[in-house]
Amino acid sequence: MNNTQETKENQKGKKEHSNTKWFIEVFIMTFILSMIFSYISANGVSHLNLVSAILILILVIAIGIFFDIIGVAVTVANEHEFHAKATKKVKGSKDSIKLIRNAPKVANICADVIGDICGVLSGAISALIAMKITEQFNLNFDLQFLLSALVAAMTVGGKALGKGVANSQSTKIVHKVGIILNKFSKN
Numbered sequence: 001m002n003n004t005q006e007t008k009e010n011q012k013g014k015k016e017h018s019n020t021k022w023f024i025e026v027f028i029m030t031f032i033l034s035m036i037f038s039y040i041s042a043n044g045v046s047h048l049n050l051v052s053a054i055l056i057l058i059l060v061i062a063i064g065i066f067f068d069i070i071g072v073a074v075t076v077a078n079e080h081e082f083h084a085k086a087t088k089k090v091k092g093s094k095d096s097i098k099l100i101r102n103a104p105k106v107a108n109i110c111a112d113v114i115g116d117i118c119g120v121l122s123g124a125i126s127a128l129i130a131m132k133i134t135e136q137f138n139l140n141f142d143l144q145f146l147l148s149a150l151v152a153a154m155t156v157g158g159k160a161l162g163k164g165v166a167n168s169q170s171t172k173i174v175h176k177v178g179i180i181l182n183k184f185s186k187n
Contacts (some may be wrong), residue, residue, distance in 0.1 A: 073169070
């Protein structure tokens with residue numbers, strides 16, 4: 001076996017190890033975050049009044065849509081646009097480049113981890129809201145089906161609109177996220 005084949009096999013092995021490590025990290029992160037947010041939402045929302053619970057539901061849906069927009073924007077943004085900004089030392093440019101270079105992981109965290117957790121939470125919160133409405137107004141039918149369909153339509157419709165925004169405004173979106181990350185990074 002020659003050196004080129006050994007190098008390719010080593011790179012393949014490192015990539016597989018990296019993918020396995022990433023899977024484990026995402027799995028654990030998602031599991032822990034889901035438990036925490038599910039616990040908070042189930043216990044917190046059940047003690048809120050109806051209006052507050054609905055506002056929390058809308059906020060959770062909006063967070064899911066917002067992070068989906070970031071995930072899409074990072075995958076379609078052009079890294080080269082940020083190199084000129086980085087040479088001019090524009091804040092957030094280097095962080096934007098890092099986001100784009102790690103687009104698969106960033107998109108996975110934003111759209112899948114956070115987005116899916118928000119989807120699960122909105123389903124749980126909508127079930128609690130349906131129970132509150134049914135009890136408060138003494139209804140004789142199961143409102144959960146209607147509320148679940150409404151939440152799904154709002155989420156999917158919002159993400160559909162968001163994807164268009166993310167595609168057309170990817171540079172601005174990624175740069176704003178880069179600026180925020182820059183404020184938290186060590187300089």
